[in-house]
Amino acid sequence: MYPRPHLRGIPRELRDEILKAYVKVEGGYTYIFRSGKLTAKGQPVDLALTFTYRLISEEMRGLALGLNSIIFSTV
Template identity: 45%
Template sequence: LPRELRDLIHDFYLRCDGCTYDHNSRKLHTAELEKIDLSLMYTCKQIATEMHGLPLQKNKVFFTTVYPKNLRSNAGKFAALLTRLHELKKSLLGRSQGFITSELMSEIQIQYPNLFPILDRIKTRGSCDNLTNETCGFPPSIHYDFVTECLRLLSKDPQFGPHITSTKWNSMGPRNTD
């Protein structure tokens, strides 16, 4: 058969109403929840070569954010763990007043100009956890990155490590001993 006719056959054979990713089986299936028929591709090497990649080119693939029920509790625990980690980081940043240098402030002002006022207030006002709860209207992920970067830069100071290890901790994080 001529190539043009074979291409029409391949198109007709592969076309469906789209494919959906099944999280439970970890496979693609048709919109009607049927297995995608690729048996024609296995008839000979020439057809397999001609059809390589066509199933995904000819059909839309839909992914959802739904995940298997058995992973939901783990996802919730992971989210809670990440939230707790960020709370601890924010609390630690709020108690790092003495280590915030002008060089660190300059670098943060370049990287996070809109979140810079938070660091400036920590430096000028001292330990103040509620200041680090502000996100200045930015997505939480940007705020997480800001806090992490501040702590990364603070950790370059050789005295910062001993400061952290000498800090008294309770179940809520570092606490003032003043």
């Protein structure tokens, strides 16, 4: 039986590419003033992966906002 793979067990360079692909959204994020929410393609931004491991959380800090543009919507 093989050990279960986990994200912490792969090399940092590959993990960085996986995290970038996880947070990158075509068209970026939209901030809607009326609701006070940040959305991606009309859906809430999902960064649940940041709650899995402390190491992953630290590596993802600022990544989503650094890779995606933010559009501010007043309507």
